[in-house]
Amino acid sequence: MSISVQAKQSGQGDLNLVANGKVLSTASNRLGFLTPTDPAIGIDAIRRLYEENGYVWLKGFLPRNDVIDFRGWVFGHMAKTGLIAEGTDPRDGIASAAALEGRDVDRCLMSLVRSVAYEGFCAQPRISRFMDELLSGISYLHKRKIMRHVRPGTTTATPAHYDLVYLRGGTSRIVTAWIPIGDIPVEMGGLTYLEGSHAIGVDMEREFAEKNEDLSPEERVSAFNRNMTEGGWVSKDLPDxxxxxxxxxxxxxxxxxxxxxxxxFMIHASTTNQDRQHRLRLSTDIRYQNVEDEIDARWNNHWTLGDML
Ligand SMILES: O=C(O)CCC(=O)C(=O)O
Structure with missing residues (x-):
């Protein structure tokens, strides 16, 4: 399906996606659409697609209403920080126009990522059974689990990177699950993937391993060592x-x-949230591996803002 067809489906016509001050136009030949996968095709076919493309977009894998209810639970708690427009349903996640006290929002978020409800969402049987199958054994969920909310009309965008840069202290047989908690149409700035870049990530990581050979063991696995760009990013310039x-x-x-x-190894990023209905983008990104493989001990703690991972 062509980008213009999809963009029209989302009611936007041609759309300019923005990240770090650079524009990706839906009219450009440098932009395309991810291919969805029906989870019913079975684990072998899913594994093949994952290896071929570096990603699998499992359509409708979880019950929609459960995900929306969890969105309501998160934003219901965050409402007390002033994040949500007064008088609206937290499940809609409509952002308030108020200037917020960042510390209150951060404190609330740090409580939520330590909650049983969030743990349960990430470890729900549908996901854990699937991960056991995909990883051919007992799956392990890293304790450091990230939940991100992006306010509409802000410049927040995740720069381009691949995840192993932050997880070099264990196996490279990691699978990241990025789960939208609510609808995230293109204009709300969900994850975008650089097509075919899992091969590029493998090459980059080999080069870093060579460059990092002389560093101390701690520095060698750090995303912030002297051979990396600030933050471990590959780039902030997506069109380039x-x-x-x-x-x-x-x-x-x-x-x-x-x-x-x-x-x-798959390079990905996000664009800004330009939602005209002022909805917050909410998502979680969590990592699984086979429990028998080496575990990066730095991820054995809950996510803390500024934990330098
Ligand atoms: O949600 C985002 O903006 C970034 C998520 C991410 O980097 C990941 O899933 O690995």
Whole structure:
């Protein structure tokens, strides 16, 4: 399906996606759409797609209403920080226009990522059974689990990176699940993937391993060592990356219930939230591996803002 067809489906016509001050136009040949996968095709076919493409977009994997209810639970708690427009249903996640006290929002978020409810959402049987199958054994969920909310009309966007940079202290057989908690149409700035970039990530990681050989063991696994760019990012300039690697950024209209899986070598980023209905983008990104593989001990703690991972 062409980007313009998809963009029209989401009611936007041609759309300019923005990240770090750079524009990715849906009219450009450097932008395309991710291909959805029906979870019913079975684990072998899913594993093949994951290996071929570096990602699998599992459509409608979780019950939509459960995901929306969890969104309501999160924003119901965050409402006391002033994040949610007064008199609206927390499940809609409509952002208030108020200037917020960042500390209150951060404190609330740090409580929520330590909650039983969030743990249960990430470890729900549908996901844990699937991960056991995908990883051919007993799956392990890293304790450091990230939940992100992005306010509409802000410049927040995740720069391009691949996950292994932050997880070098254990196995590279990691699977990231990025789960939209609510609908995230293209204009709300969900994850975008650099097509075919899992091979690029493998090459980059090999080069870093060579450069890092002389560093201390702690520095060698750090995303912030002297051989890395600030933050461990590959780049903040998404259009330039697509040109440089002669490829495309792939975007999607994600819906509540979808689960995205990506390889730790797959380069991804996000664009800004330009939602005209002022909805907050809410998602979680969590990592699984086979429990028998080496575990990066730095991820054995809950996510803390500024934990330098
Ligand atoms: O949600 C985002 O903006 C970034 C998520 C991410 O980097 C990941 O899932 O690995």
């Amino acid at each position: 990356m697509a040109e440089r690697f002669d490829t495309r950024w792939l975007v999607a209209d994600y819906e509540a219930g979808d689960v995205m899986l990506h390889s730790p």
